[in-house]
Amino acid sequence: xxxxxxxxxxxxxxxxxxxxxxxxxxxxxxxxxxxxxxxxxxxxxxxxxxxxxxxxxxxxxxxxxxxxxxxxxxxxxxxxxxxxxxxxxxxxxxxxxxxxxxxxxxxxxxxxxxxxxxxxxxxxxxxxxxxxxxxxxxxxxxxxxxxxxxxxxxxxxxxxxxxxxxxxxxxxxxxxxxxxxxxxxxxxxxxxxxxxxxxxxxxxxxxxxxxxxxxxxxxxxxxxxxxxxxxxxxxxxxxxxxxxxxxxxxxxxxxxxxxxxxxxxxxxxxxxxxxxxxxxxxxxxxxxxxxxxxxxxxxxxxxxxxxxxxxxxxxxxxxxxxxxxxxxxxxxxxxxxxxxxxxxxxxxxxxxxxxxxxxx
Numbered sequence: 475x476x477x478x479x480x481x482x483x484x485x486x487x488x489x490x491x492x493x494x495x496x497x498x499x500x501x502x503x504x505x506x507x508x509x510x511x512x513x514x515x516x517x518x519x520x521x522x523x524x525x526x527x528x529x530x531x532x533x534x535x536x537x538x539x540x541x542x543x544x545x546x547x548x549x550x551x552x553x554x555x556x557x558x559x560x561x562x563x564x565x566x567x568x569x570x571x572x573x574x575x576x577x578x579x580x581x582x583x584x585x586x587x588x589x590x591x592x593x594x595x596x597x598x599x600x601x602x603x604x605x606x607x608x609x610x611x612x613x614x615x616x617x618x619x620x621x622x623x624x625x626x627x628x629x630x631x632x633x634x635x636x637x638x639x640x641x642x643x644x645x646x647x648x649x650x651x652x653x654x655x656x657x658x659x660x661x662x663x664x665x666x667x668x669x670x671x672x673x674x675x676x677x678x679x680x681x682x683x684x685x686x687x688x689x690x691x692x693x694x695x696x697x698x699x700x701x702x703x704x705x706x707x708x709x710x711x712x713x714x715x716x717x718x719x720x721x722x723x724x725x726x727x728x729x730x731x732x733x734x735x736x737x738x739x740x741x742x743x744x745x746x747x748x749x750x751x752x753x754x755x756x757x758x759x760x761x762x763x764x765x766x767x768x769x770x771x772x773x774x775x776x777x778x779x780x781x782x783x784x785x786x787x788x789x790x791x792x793x794x795x796x797x798x799x800x801x802x803x804x805x806x807x808x809x810x811x812x813x814x815x816x817x818x819x820x821x822x823x824x825x826x827x828x829x830x831x832x833x834x
Contacts, residue, residue, distance in 0.1 A: 477612055480504045484619040498529035501598070501620050506532045508616075509609035511600035512580055516588070516620055517550055518596035525550055525596065532601070550597045553585035559610050560585045564601065575601050586613045589621035596620075651687035655680055707734045708742045709769060712749055716767050725756075725782075728766040735769070735776045738832030744805045745769070745778045745829060748813070751802050752780035752825040760784025760823060775811075775828050783822040789815065802827065 484504070487497050498516045505514035513532035517525035524542040549572065553560040561584050564576040572583070580601045588596040598617040600609060658680040665673035709731040716727050737745075749767065756762055762784035769778050799815055802825065806813040811829030 477508055477615060480508065481615060481619055484616075488619075495529060498620060499531065501616050502529045502531035504616055505598065505600045505613055508612050509600055509602075511584075511602055511609070512578075513575060513599075513601040515599045516596065517599065518588070519554065528596075549583060550585045550599060553587050553597050557587055559587075559614065561605065561610075579603060581605070584609060584613055586610070586617040588617045651683055654683050655687070658683065708737070708745060709734050711746055712767060712769060715746070715749055715753065716765075725762050726764050728764070730766065730768040730770075732770040735771050736831055737776050737829075738809075741776060741809050741811075741829050741832040744809045744811070745776060745827065747805055748802045748825070748827045749778060749780060755799070755825075756780065756782045756784060756823070760786075762822065771831075774831050776831055778827045778829075780825045781822065786817045786819050786821045786823055788819060789817060799825075 484497060484501060487500070502514040502516055505511050511532060513530070515530040516528045518528050520526055520542075526542055549560065549562045552562070561582060564572050564580055564583055575583070581603055582605045583599060583601045585597045585599045588598055598613055598620055600613055602609075658676050662673045662676035662680065665676060712731060713729050716729050735742075753765070753767075756765055760782045762782035764783045766781045767779070768781070769776070771777070799813075803813040806827045806829060809829055809832060811827060813825065813827045815823065815825050817823035
């Protein structure tokens with residue numbers, strides 16, 4: 475078996491739409507056959523910050539398929555965080571599956587990030603009896619093949635991210651609001667008999683909280699119903715988005731929206747969703763005083779910019795909102811465009827999406 479023949483076979487399987495689990499099994503088997511690894515595994519990243527062991531192969535089964543592993547607790551997380559291969563020694567004090575491999579006589583493990591839809595989607599691991607840094611190029615090539623498996627179904631991954639985001643929003647806004655109203659109603663009930671004035675204050679707080687909750691729900695409905703774009707147009711929808719309440723913010727906003735762009739429905743929805751994510755990231759993480767939203771057309775492209783004067787960040791480091799940027803980039807690429815982010819500590823952030831109009 476050669477690497478080129480293995481890759482050709484895997485690429486053909488992806489094009490044919492073969493089962494993802496079957497292809498990942500073949501990739502892990504190829505790692506062992508081509509590098510002499512005693513164990514190999516494909517671990518994909520889920521939205522909750524866990525690795526899921528999707529496939530494993532080798533004489534030593536240290537990675538039980540189906541296991542969920544917290545990214546921060548294992549050596550594989552280093553490769554994901556650095557975005558490059560990591561070779562590390564196995565020891566008996568590591569994560570349980572690493573302990574099992576160390577106990578079986580394996581001495582080192584190699585992890586390579588698996589490229590995915592817009593960001594790293596996991597890691598491909600190989601465990602050895604010795605230090606096999608010479609295996610890095612082979613495992614990197616097979617990790618690229620594993621990435622093709624994830625790329626093959628971008629709509630499914632985007633839908634999953636959207637469901638996770640909606641669940642977080644519901645928990646952070648609606649659930650917390652209803653819980654607060656429940657507590658306030660109980661307090662008001664207890665005070666009605668012996669302290670009516672205080673009870674009235676509790677009831678007033680309940681009314682204010684319910685109104686805030688209604689605003690949150692309307693915001694969620696707006697996110698779930700981008701078809702409203704068809705009625706009012708993209709520029710109007712973006713203007714409303716900029717005016718809608720955002721959590722954790724106290725900023726001034728500026729809208730520089732040109733004429734309604736001539737663009738396909740998919741492109742307009744992608745621009746709308748990217749603007750939503752960029753504004754939410756700014757609200758949650760930037761601590762900005764000024765946010766500017768721009769939309770304009772240049773040639774056959776439509777350009778969206780969201781700029782803030784907040785705290786900024788170093789793009790090469792881990793930072794809050796990293797997954798949101800990956801999601802925005804994925805949306806841009808899904809319609810043939812691209813997304814750039816410019817930021818540095820203390821100098822704010824600019825998110826720029828440049829998308830083809832998608833019209834003749």
